[in-house]
Amino acid sequence: MQKYTLKDLAKLLNVSVSTVSKSLNDSPEISTETRDRVKELALLNNYIPNGMAQSLKARETKTIGVIIPNVLDSFFAKALDGIETMASSLGYRIIICISNDSIKKEAESLSTFLSARVDGLIISLAKETQRNNDFSHIIKVINYGIPVVLFDRITTQLPCDYVSIDDFKIAKKATLEMYESGCKQIAYLSTIYDTSVDLHRKKGYLAAMKRINVKPCIINIKDYGVFEKNLLSALKRNSIDGILAADELSAIFTIRSVIKNGYKIPEEISVIGFTNGFMGEKFLPSLTTVEQYAGKQGKLSVETLIARIRGELTKKKVSTVLKSKILYRDSTKSLE
Amino acid sequence: MQKYTLKDLAKLLNVSVSTVSKSLNDSPEISTETRDRVKELALLNNYIPNGMAQSLKARETKTIGVIIPNVLDSFFAKALDGIETMASSLGYRIIICISNDSIKKEAESLSTFLSARVDGLIISLAKETQRNNDFSHIIKVINYGIPVVLFDRITTQLPCDYVSIDDFKIAKKATLEMYESGCKQIAYLSTIYDTSVDLHRKKGYLAAMKRINVKPCIINIKDYGVFEKNLLSALKRNSIDGILAADELSAIFTIRSVIKNGYKIPEEISVIGFTNGFMGEKFLPSLTTVEQYAGKQGKLSVETLIARIRGELTKKKVSTVLKSKILYRDSTKSLE
DNA sequence: CTGAAAGCGCTTACAG
DNA sequence: CTGAAAGCGCTTACAG
Numbered sequence: 166m167q168k169y170t171l172k173d174l175a176k177l178l179n180v181s182v183s184t185v186s187k188s189l190n191d192s193p194e195i196s197t198e199t200r201d202r203v204k205e206l207a208l209l210n211n212y213i214p215n216g217m218a219q220s221l222k223a224r225e226t227k228t229i230g231v232i233i234p235n236v237l238d239s240f241f242a243k244a245l246d247g248i249e250t251m252a253s254s255l256g257y258r259i260i261i262c263i264s265n266d267s268i269k270k271e272a273e274s275l276s277t278f279l280s281a282r283v284d285g286l287i288i289s290l291a292k293e294t295q296r297n298n299d300f301s302h303i304i305k306v307i308n309y310g311i312p313v314v315l316f317d318r319i320t321t322q323l324p325c326d327y328v329s330i331d332d333f334k335i336a337k338k339a340t341l342e343m344y345e346s347g348c349k350q351i352a353y354l355s356t357i358y359d360t361s362v363d364l365h366r367k368k369g370y371l372a373a374m375k376r377i378n379v380k381p382c383i384i385n386i387k388d389y390g391v392f393e394k395n396l397l398s399a400l401k402r403n404s405i406d407g408i409l410a411a412d413e414l415s416a417i418f419t420i421r422s423v424i425k426n427g428y429k430i431p432e433e434i435s436v437i438g439f440t441n442g443f444m445g446e447k448f449l450p451s452l453t454t455v456e457q458y459a460g461k462q463g464k465l466s467v468e469t470l471i472a473r474i475r476g477e478l479t480k481k482k483v484s485t486v487l488k489s490k491i492l493y494r495d496s497t498k499s500l501e
Numbered sequence: 502m503q504k505y506t507l508k509d510l511a512k513l514l515n516v517s518v519s520t521v522s523k524s525l526n527d528s529p530e531i532s533t534e535t536r537d538r539v540k541e542l543a544l545l546n547n548y549i550p551n552g553m554a555q556s557l558k559a560r561e562t563k564t565i566g567v568i569i570p571n572v573l574d575s576f577f578a579k580a581l582d583g584i585e586t587m588a589s590s591l592g593y594r595i596i597i598c599i600s601n602d603s604i605k606k607e608a609e610s611l612s613t614f615l616s617a618r619v620d621g622l623i624i625s626l627a628k629e630t631q632r633n634n635d636f637s638h639i640i641k642v643i644n645y646g647i648p649v650v651l652f653d654r655i656t657t658q659l660p661c662d663y664v665s666i667d668d669f670k671i672a673k674k675a676t677l678e679m680y681e682s683g684c685k686q687i688a689y690l691s692t693i694y695d696t697s698v699d700l701h702r703k704k705g706y707l708a709a710m711k712r713i714n715v716k717p718c719i720i721n722i723k724d725y726g727v728f729e730k731n732l733l734s735a736l737k738r739n740s741i742d743g744i745l746a747a748d749e750l751s752a753i754f755t756i757r758s759v760i761k762n763g764y765k766i767p768e769e770i771s772v773i774g775f776t777n778g779f780m781g782e783k784f785l786p787s788l789t790t791v792e793q794y795a796g797k798q799g800k801l802s803v804e805t806l807i808a809r810i811r812g813e814l815t816k817k818k819v820s821t822v823l824k825s826k827i828l829y830r831d832s833t834k835s836l837e
Numbered sequence: 838c839t840g841a842a843a844g845c846g847c848t849t850a851c852a853g
Numbered sequence: 854c855t856g857a858a859a860g861c862g863c864t865t866a867c868a869g
């Protein structure tokens with residue numbers, strides 16, 4: 166199977182490589198007659214330009230590197246979907262790494278992305294990276310001149326653009342609304358502690374508890390293997406009747422554990438989660454949750470990145486904070 | 502921010518580009534002294550080799566193109582995860598396209614993958630592609646000499662390797678076991694009709710119904726908007742007490758609709774789905790389902806592809822059909 | 838309107 | 854042990 170090059174086509178047509186190249190690129194320098202001959206032959210021989218050679222000259226690859234912590238979580242799946250859709254509609258390819266929350270994998274993939282000369286990067290930081298507060302690998306990339314956009318799991322310590330939601334505000338609101346609907350003792354539950362989003366949500370929760378003057382209760386669960394046990398003991402110790410869970414999966418696990426142990430939702434315990442995924446939407450009872458606009462965050466990240474690549478942005482970093490909202494469903498009591 | 506090239510380093514060190522290149526690649530031709538000087542300077546200046554230039558010479562990109570229909574379905578998310586893990590552990594990058602079940606998007610991304618000169622492709626076909634039975638875009642790729650591995654949504658009409666599970670067999674088994682557990686009238690429900698997997702699962706179901714000599718009942722639902730309505734009318738018309746659903750989401754929708762309308766699961770209606778995702782595992786009742794080994798299919802696809810790329814495989818196409826199994830949970834009556 | 842030449846950043850066969 | 858040269862497959866400034 167021969168892969169034709171410009172040289173091959175040139176030889177076949179008895180013209181120069183320059184002429185072939187210009188013809189294929191619709192240069193006005195070339196006569197229509199020649200252009201048509203070249204194009205016809207190219208088509209006939211299934212000529213496909215070598216993108217690497219083109220990129221080498223053009224000094225851009227039309228490729229974006231994407232790093233997400235995982236793809237099983239519906240938030241990241243939706244974000245990835247948004248990223249891919251927007252990128253491909255703007256003519257960019259996506260190369261992807263799933264960090265599995267490991268800083269090592271994140272850093273390694275950054276290296277291969279750099280050598281692939283991606284035009285830019287979209288990253289949602291690994292848990293480990295946020296816990297260690299170690300951004301040296303990202304700084305290296307930025308110093309190398311590659312634009313970076315962070316989303317969701319972000320940090321303000323880095324000189325780059327980012328996209329997120331108003332985690333603090335919405336967590337506070339969710340807590341207060343559970344309180345207004347009649348919950349006396351609301352807990353904050355998280356399996357993603359040490360991430361930036363968890364931090365802001367927790368702070369929002371704490372602010373609300375302070376406002377209503379109730380002692381806060383934070384339930385951090387390290388591992389889904391001990392989820393039910395930890396949750397139930399916390400429940401009993403503190404007679405909790407409302408739970409703000411930091412992500413979708415932990416919210417569903419909460420509902421499930423609680424129901425299996427005989428509690429009624431929402432009558433005895435209310436639950437609010439984060440992320441609007443199928444699971445929460447279709448669960449029985451369905452989950453009241455914070456709409457995080459995952460797809461939109463993905464799309465905005467791409468738009469911001471590409472604008473940055475094209476130099477359409479001022480030096481000032483752009484930080485887009487989306488206003489989120491609560492999707493009221495069956496895991497909470499009605500406010501009215 | 503200067504990006505150093507071999508030339509830059511060579512100039513700084515007063516040696517030739519060849520010497521720098523060889524040093525960096527640990528060529529035994531070079532004296533250790535020179536090698537160390539070169540490496541030190543490279544490190545100091547944050548030299549990152551230009552992968553495009555290297556690939557251009559080496560005629561390989563260490564990049565694999567991946568096309569999946571979507572990433573929200575947990576089967577594909579898990580498969581992607583497996584693909585990424587295996588590929589990165591073998592030193593390959595992944596560029597990804599989400600076809601959204603569109604043949605057009607599939608074909609377009611194939612074009613950009615070809616010009617990016619991916620070393621190989623892993624594809625799970627779009628619904629539209631399977632419905633139209635139009636593989637011309639894939640054939641073009643194969644003829645161009647790029648190895649292709651199909652998984653899950655496959656076709657045997659193409660000269661390429663593939664990975665799948667024994668859909669026919671396991672669907673037949675699932676149907677028969679529902680029958681043995683006491684179901685009299687089992688239906689097959691699908692929202693992914695026209696795909697190869699649906700076809701085989703349906704055939705397995707039909708074979709089982711023939712064996713037990715019961716008139717089959719096939720419920721195809723086009724759109725989740727009309728899911729509940731269509732399902733319920735079918736349920737009433739045929740007094741169905743067992744449902745084999747072709748994927749996870751439709752199985753969950755089935756359970757949900759059925760419960761909301763007052764049926765008891767599994768006492769009145771049994772449900773078996775496909776794919777072992779969180780949603781089915783954590784739903785109440787939890788879903789009895791077919792383990793499709795999504796991650797393993799992804800990993801095997803990569804291994805097969807890379808073996809093929811490296812020329813380690815004989816001309817004969819390898820078709821790996823995994824033996825699947827049923828995960829018994831709460832949506833079916835116990836067999837014992 | 839067409840083509841020769843240089844160059845993008847590498848690697849490697851060959852010469853010394 | 855080191856380097857000059859050719860070449861991977863393109864594009865484009867320049868000459869004619």
